[in-house]
Amino acid sequence: MPKQKPPVNRISRRRVPVAALMAVATIVLPARAQSPPPSQATYQVEQGRARIVLAPLPHDVVRAFYIGRGFEKPFVEQLVRQGCVYRLDVGNVAEAPDKAPLSLDLTHWKIRIVDGFQPMPLKDRWLARFKEQGMAEPQRIALRWATFPNQQTFYAGDYNWGMMVLSQPPGTVFDLEIRWRDASHDKTHRLEGMKCASF
């Protein structure tokens, strides 16, 4: 763990504006899907150049995305009932002329459900599994580009959004150990008590 005190160190957990979400859902969804989504906590780490936000995606958003990309309904329902989809938003919040990179390598991230920390399931594993199951190429392409890349480097102002899929059922509580590299310094933070979206 680095001993140097970072210029900014803010960890927060806050509520998504559920009212806004419900308002949008009420406008565009038929009655079957109008039940209000459960409150969803987002998890945010701001430290040095890094801004990392994790937010569980509500099931209807997951359904909408995958059905909109042409995925078969059984696959989408399986994903909703057995998966746990998060939005990961990572950015380098330094301002120019700062030229130091922020690097992320998800192969170093670890998840703990019950026992010890384990490596996170990454997009390569999902893509290989879905290819074996006969998923068509357009859907695999969509999945690949919608899922956060395993490694990425960000310079001042850069940011990326992507999905992160965990193989856990709705409502699962877990801890996540996240790592990144800020210039030449390795950083680690543990997010405890995170939760998959529940019905």
Next chain:
Amino acid sequence: MRVFLRGLALLVLLVPLSNPALSETADRERAPLVAMDNRPAPDFALKNLDGETVTLRQYRGRVVVVNFWATWCPPCRAEMPSMQRAWEVYKDKGIVLLGVDIGETDDRVFQFMADLGLDFPVVLDTDSKVTNAWPVKGLPTTVVVDPKGRMAFRAIGARKWDDAGIIKQLMGLF
């Protein structure tokens, strides 16, 4: 069913806007472009929405802003209006805004462009093989190619493409 799916698609586009994280996007969009190492940009030959083949090489002598995107990507959608504004003002000054849509049909992209009133050039990388040859890991990513066909700048995430600072960087490549 069609109405239901259209509603769901709209929800996907709108729900991220309810996230407080997006309120900071405007600041991010003004960040300057990051200099690259002037490697030659990989050439490509892709179809546009009229079914015509477009190559990168045909734009040699101009500054080409190659934007990799998809209709389902909220930050991609966010930067499109500024790309259109930049296209309208600078297309006669040697700057080309060229969108490379990844993995989608011409119908979907055409509808998206029409809905947003966009008319800058767009090509379709339906199997994402062209994109794989470029330094692109997430969407949107934009690579600026100089008049000699070299990768001069890049941006990961949305930018405000008609921002004075970014335009100055682009014009500086001539």
